Amino acid sequence: MPGTILENLSTRKLSILVTCLLICQALCFLIGGLIAPLPANHQNILGMVCKDIPGSQNDTSVWLYTRGKGKCNAVSQEEIEQHDVKMANQIVFVFQMPIPREGHVLDYSRWQQNLIGVLQVDIAYDNDVLVGKIYPFISLASLKISYPAFLFLQLDSHAVVTIDARLAYRNKEDSDYDWKLYATSLERRYLDCQSIHVSNTERLYSCETIPLFELGSLHHDFYLLNIRLPVDTDMKMNLDVGHIHDLQLTAIYQNGGFTKVWLSLKTIFFPIVVAIMIWFWHRVHLLQRSPALIEYMLIYLGLALTFLNMPLEYLTLAFDMPFMLLLSDIRQGVFYATLLSFWLVFAGEHMLIQETGKRSAVKNYWKHLSAVVVGCISLFAFDVCERGVQLRNPFYSIWTSRVGTNLALTFIVLAGISAGVYFLFLCYMIWKVFRNISLKQSSLPSMSAARRIHYEGIIYRFKFLMLATLICAALTVIGFIMGQIAEGHWKWDENIEVQLTSAFLTGVYGMWNIYIFALIILYAPSHKQWPTELNSSNERIASEEIEFNNLPSDSNPSEISSLTSFSRKAAFD
Missing domain, CATH: 1.20.1070 (Rhopdopsin 7-helix transmembrane proteins)
Structure with missing residues (x-):
């Protein structure tokens, strides 16, 4: 042999x-x-807050975007703070991907293969809301709770945020407003937050990143994400979350090179x-x-x-x-x-x-x-x-x-x-x-x-x-x-x-x-x-x-x- x-x-x-x-x-x-x-590389995109179009909450053909003809008008934090209910059910967090760089409009390449999105949530919690969870219908002022005592009042560690997420796409040859639906879903995410700032009026929380979406292919040039945070008393949606101060999206993609x-x-x-x-x-x-x-x-x-x-x-x-x-x-x-x-x-x-x-x-x-x-x-x-x-x-x-x-x-x-x-x-x-x-x-x-x-x-x-x-x-x-x-x-x-x-x-x-x-x-x-x-x-x-x-x-x-x-x-x- x-x-x-x-x-x-x-x-x-x-x-x-x-x-x-x-x-x-x-x-x-x-x-x-x-x-x-x-x-892999990533972009951090701060969500722009836009006022929702009345009657469009259930209409997936209506899209709010931040760049191009017909873009939405941003709502300032002052307007939200002055509103009685923080403009609940009236605002949309808008993320348009990818973001421009040095004045140049960028687009995704099919060589980049996939796209993953994770959210960073910053929450502002009013003192009266925190106290109300322990002493219903009683304000902080009426209880005469001092500022140091307020430090012991915490956001519920098992808080759940309900997200109405809608993802759309368009290509270079499409008009600025010609966004097409890719996917939509009503999702629940658990929050794990840490207090980062305390004042006489509110406590600010920074939460751990939460996974939002994952695309197995990156076939289109531009993507648009609209996020609504519906507040519903009957369905107990987002009642204990507080005011979402900021949403930041981290978009992770494979490098084309x-x-x-x-x-x-x-x-x-x-x-x-x-x-x-x-x-x-x-x-x-x-x-x-x-x-x-x-x-x-x-x-x-x-x-x-x-x-x-x-x-x-x-x-x-x-x-x-x-x-x-x-x-x-x-x-x-x-x-x-x-x-x-x-x-x-x-x-x-x-x-x-x-x-x-x-x-x-x-x-x-x-x-x-x-x-x-x-x-x-x-x-x-x-x-x-x-x-x-x-x-x-x-x-x-x-x-x-x-x-x-x-x-x-x-x-x-x-x-x-x-x-x-x-x-x-x-x-x-x-x-x-x-x-x-x-x-x-x-x-x-x-x-x-x-x-x-x-x-x-x-x-x-x-x-x-x-x-x-x-x-x-x-x-x-x-x-x-x-x-x-x-x-x-x-x-x-x-x-x-x-x-x-x-x-x-x-x-x-x-x-x-x-x-x-x-x-x-x-x-x-x-x-x-x-x-x-x-x-x-x-x-x-x-x-x-x-x-x-x-x-x-x-x-x-x-x-x-x-x-x-x-x-x-x-x-x-």
Whole structure:
């Protein structure tokens, strides 16, 4: 049997291959660090308060906007403060996106892919309102409560704000007033506020950011958000919230320049991985045996990487595809599941503890793989619960309720812990592999010089490959955990700053492709055949140009690696 390229390739050729792959890996990091901008950017937009048009509360064809012909007139805070009921049900908070920069009108590009909006709420609470919640119908003045005593009166920590949110869009060729409805919804959001200023007349609160909407595609040039805060006594809407002093929208979007770099890498890697898979499978089928388990796993891993590499984002430049975020998560999840499963099988197949000639099968690893599958299915179900619903209602968020927030945080924490436990378990398996190899190495001195050099070279190469696997796994787990935190920090704690740099993202993505590319090449069947006889006078065995051909006794057709047979064969002298 020919064996694998990892065993048979000369040291000089292998060194050239590894050097080229390391150069490609360095280029991936440099492209992200020197060429690509930050993966995401954001704009902070202070909502303009406009007076609502009478009778338009239920009319989704009426839009208030802040720029262009027919724009609304702003209402000052003085007018609101002087009104008896703070102009309840008469004002609209208007956000027109994107905002101009240095006098230039900007528009969104389809290269920016997606848009996320979170709200920052500032509340002004009158003293009489606070006291009225404790002593109904009694004013602060009549109670003669002093100013210091007022400090103990607080906004309800379980306050809920009801938001009538309406999102519209238009394009460059449309008129300033030609806004079209994108989505509308009546949403409830819990408030978590802290007092930032206290005076004799009111207390000001600044609240944590609350998720508002998430668009899976950015197909149009301009977007408009109208927010109404309906006050209704019968339905108990916004009765205990107080006066919303300011609303600030943070619009988060992917940088178009980063998308171009990312798609360029996908465009390069996609055909290369497809070509190397075809070449690998052709070599496997030339052999007079059925493919081994590792060969099957390599093909599955290559298919998952190909699915991830497919540059489907090009389609968003021509078509509106709001499901792209969900599809990207599915592709990422399939790749993670396959990669994590492969590492378990890869390490298990090299334990070198099998004592029978029985072929390995996936069912032998069902305990290990079931944990990976259950974890990935759980994350998929969690993702579908949010982004799947957002295809119908972009204002939906699982973070809007306390139960949903706690559930989401539990999923994220468990996912991070599971990733860490997985990495520790993988380290344990690789340690067992190294220990078994060390035990078997004790038999090397009793072997002939040819066989000893043959196995020593293979063991050295295999150890290097396992260390590369460990580094790849560590960076993958770190990237997964950081990605979960970076994606969720806008929704559950704005004080945690985790910035995934472009260099890290492009570097890890390049590492996946280069690592799997190397595995497919090195574990492909070699075309070199065994020598008819092995003469001790052949001094090429000790040279740098040695081709690690299989020895005549290594002829088990069920194995792809003579390293595995090393654990089963007696010393050959």
